[in-house]
């Protein structure tokens with residue numbers, strides 16, 4: 001079974017995907033890490049993020065063993081990722097890895113922006129997770145603040161809005177809710193309540 005989780009920046013996709021994967025005994029892939037890793041390596045090679053030749057070369061040779069790098073989790077890496085994510089050949093190069101991951105038994109949970117629309121259009125369950133920009137910014141701010149990042153709430157909100165706009169407005173595989181996805185707005189839900197709601201949606205969808 002394939003569970004596709006999409007949604008805007010800091011909506012809680014990753015948190016929910018991991019919880020669901022643990023609960024179901026499935027593998028989990030945070031597809032944002034692929035784009036973050038491409039951006040990191042393009043920069044490390046000394047190329048501009050907009051350079052399609054360099055970005056595609058990196059994407060084709062990406063090493064999943066290097067997805068655990070803590071630097072990939074930062075705000076700068078997310079911004080850089082959304083720049084390489086606009087390059088069609090980069091998206092094409094990352095597609096087969098994501099699809100192969102999704103096909104594994106007994107199942108997989110993938111989270112990103114285009115899982116339900118492009119990567120796994122036939123996913124058994126599609127959930128589009130969202131929350132108001134202010135709520136998302138507040139949660140991300142608390143996370144960064146706890147890590148001592150010293151960033152202002154207003155900056156976090158502005159970054160989230162800018163990244164959402166870049167992801168939603170791009171020509172290829174934009175951030176979008178699939179027609180057959182179920183909407184989960186967690187603005188007023190705790191992590192636990194969001195997980196319970198998602199389990200309820202999955203049961204409703206697959207009839208268990």
Ligand SMILES: Nc1ncnc2c1ncn2[C@@H]1O[C@H](COP(=O)(O)OP(=O)(O)OP(=O)(O)O)[C@@H](O)[C@H]1O
Pocket residue numbers: 007008009010011012013014015016032078139140143186189190191192194
């Ligand atoms: N329902 C919730 N209630 C409160 N906090 C939440 C909830 N869901 C997620 N969070 C917190 O919000 C922050 C963002 O969550 P998470 O990293 O899962 O989002 P994401 O959509 O995967 O982010 P990104 O788009 O940057 O990859 C984290 O600090 C997480 O612990």
Ligand SMILES: Nc1ccn([C@@H]2O[C@H](COP(=O)(O)O)[C@@H](O)[C@H]2O)c(=O)n1
Pocket residue numbers: 009010031032033035036078081082083085111112113114115163167
């Ligand atoms: N399926 C996806 C996943 C991610 N992206 C791009 O990567 C950026 C970082 O993603 P996070 O989920 O780690 O925040 C994101 O802003 C997108 O530009 C994507 O295009 N498709």
